[in-house]
Amino acid sequence: MSTNPSVLSTQPVKKVVIAGGGTAGWMTAALLKKVLGKQVDVELVESEDIGIVGVGEATIPPIQVFNQYLGIDEKVFLKETNGTIKLAIKFENWRVKGDSYFHTFGAPGTNMGFCSFQHYFLRAQQAGLTESLWDFDLNYLACKEGKVGKINNPNPIFEMQYAYHFDSALYGQFLRRFSEKLGVKRTEGMIDKIDTDTTTGFIKELTLKNGTKVKGDLFVDCTGFRGLLTKQTLGTEFEDWSHLLPANSALAVPTKRFETTLPYTRSIAHHVGWQWRIPLTHRNGNGIVYSNDFMSDDEAEATLMGNLDSEALDTPRKISFTTGRTDKQWNKNVISIGLASGFLEPLESTSIHLIQSGIVRLLKMFPNEGIFQSTIDTYNAESKQEFETIRDFIVLHYHLTERTDSDFWNYMRNMDIPDRLKNKMAIFADSAAIFNDNNDIFRDASWLQVMMGQGSKPTDFHPAAKVPSNEDLLKTMHNLLRTKQQPLGHLTAHDQYLAQ
Template identity: 45%
Template sequence: MSQHTSNSLRPMRFVIAGGGTAGWMMAAALARFAPPGTQITLVESEAIGTVGVGEATIPQIHLFNNALGIDEAEFVRETKASFKLGIEFDGWLREGDAYMHAFGAVGRGVGLLPFQHYWLRARQLGMAKPLMRYSLNELAARTMRMQRGRRTPQAPEMPYAYHFDAGLYAAYLRRRAEANGVVRHEGRIERVEQHPESGAISALALDGERVVEGDFFVDCTGFRALLIGDALDTGYEDWSHWLPCDRAIAVPCSNGGDFTPYTKSIARKAGWQWRIPLQHRIGNGMVYSSAHWSEEEAVETLLANLDGAPQDDPRPLRFTTGKRQAMWHCNCLAVGLAAGFMEPLESTSIHLIQSTISRFLAVLPSDEIDPSMVDWFNAQCDFEWSRIRDFLILHYTANAREGEPFWDELRQVDLPRSLHAKLDQWRATGFIHREHEELFTEVGWFQVLVGQGVEARSYNPIADGLPESDLQMLLDSTEAALVEEVRQMPRHLDFVHQFVNSPSEEVTA
């Protein structure tokens, strides 16, 4: 009997263990894209809380929402979202210095060369202004402005992401998933049943003597990793020697400060503080190293630096930075915190859920699991996670916060070979190469390298072919076009209010 005929007789049964953002993103995606007749079950317990610190996103979230057919204005209303144009890093080089990793283009390239080479040459000549003057997103963010689309053809696109309430997003996706046939079971998982010979997972035994059987299982049980870790004993790669923060404190507060269209990451004595403005509150947290700070010190520093009154008790989290040695093992896929953890320094938490789902759908099993597809999947995950890891390490190790043990030790860390090569190439000639489909672009690396004070000794000599007068004109015309575009934009606060109360097409500018 052919595989196709077999599949038509008995559709696949997918069982998702755990809800939260990861579980309901997976459920909504499977409900939207899996073949007709596929059975999708999700098991979660309301008695078990979710972590939900990842409330800031990157522009790729549009791909996921659009694929599900989500109306943007409805999404912004339902999740109390605001818009995000980038991330400000305050104090990461030294106290008092700040820079932004903004989405979108920085400057304009000429011919074969990207903008960084012309900017490096112009800086040597004393002609270059700070990078923010050539970034539409940063100019808009710094002046608290926002728009969708563009008003003038001379301006580049202004990509954006969101800050949103992760709990509300999960609830929103749950409503959509259940409307599309996903069956939810309330209950705690008490035992993972496995086939005695293969070790593959066969069922989840819940409290109340209930059993949920399936063909394929998705582990969204968070740090507990009940399926991929406890049952299947899939190993874990510990990256804490590069990224030593192992604790976090999260607390929401009332709105009281600026309604910024960007995330703030503020370096502190032994870690960093996040600030994420939503329509109804501000999300705050402190990521820190327990070897350098006590929980009491972290909480005290966090509470002393809020925009408004705390709306809840500070919630502690413990983690080990790293990832599963295999995110797909046997008939189980780990998604979200069950797959691993990298602190939300560059807002990658929700993106890693999204990319895992997208990659899984590309090789969605329909009967027998092909080992070659599993190998491909895990190799792609390994590459993506390791390159994001490198980007985070750069923020920490390229610092000039002398006299603080946490930061002093990080400057001495032995870098991964892949990051070492990237830094050597930049320092030599200002060269930045985006390898394969790594998440962060050349422009992103450019902004962080400059912001963290990593100097390039030279630039591509082709840049010398542009006369100085033309180089000055390139800089001036780029800046002028961006400033004019930003001047016409509405305030971010006004834009959000108009957006949630108007059809999307009425607020494109």
């Protein structure tokens, strides 16, 4: 018997059972098996009678690292998932109707020494600079020309990060084949009954409708919004964030692809909610995200269908959700990953990233000879912080707006927001400074673009930006603008790149 008060179980973890075979389930299966090899058996249970969520997804750059861990070749990945390159999101109508800005994966400007680029940029504007912040961003310049590519120059001034748009259902199927080759066992069947240990409360076994029993030491709940293991069986509480992000509905519809594939996602705000356009190689993903408290389904459908750029290939599919997260992402011997762990609307394309970071966190803390409360608490604290920083970043887009044209925008503009976000917006507005929290996946450059794009105008900047003379500063800025243009000639039109 262990004397460590933190120990919950001394049973070695030799078998992991993953419930659910959507993107979350198969991403988890693939990486656990790849890293843990023969040390741990991995079995995934899924039911073909229950569909998966898959609407044509946009991602953020760390997805590249996930594929690299697995050793997946980028060309194969793009082909298998009908994927395209994403350099940015274009936000349209968010500050006011008719206005737009980009949130790119690049970084406007360059490292200027002691203080960040925006301080020099603001000072240069006072000195007569007419170019925008985004003119200093290579990703933005490439978006304007519809070009993509890899820049083989280690100078960070030429950094051009990218992610992908892809069909996550196809990604799941691809990872299924990949995982099965590695030795993951797939069991088809509907989970009907879940047994827990009467002493520890741990889940012991799943029973499928056909009577098959699946035992495990550790369970990963990837059953989507229903959270069959964590919410329905262990009773894990759900933290509801609808007061900050009231959207609770989406309608998704595929449309014909365009002749020219954009290298960015479009996010178009409407009088209530917003619409996404995600270019894939075989079709476009489209959808509207809205709150039923402010707009009916019929009105949402009319808004979506009236704002499509190409022919609809189906009728819209409704998906209902509640924004928030389970308060214990790891509860007893169950870790929830994917939609089972919580949901934040796809405004900044973060759900698949949260799947990835959940899996990586689990692997870093993977139990060996037993499960400890200390591990669970650390896992939960880190994931809470990560979810909250993403939530705040999404709230920023809605709250920092000048739109007054509906009850919805008036609510979003006037609602009370978390202190962390309040402080972040205030310090930027007062002094142009940006301070990031640990576990915030969005870097300063992201916060900068969205705060400036949504209309924040800092009233001051760092005194170091006043050191160069007006003339020297403008010269530096104009040199930088020219330098940022240099790689454009080496990039390729997006469709040509994909065809290659």
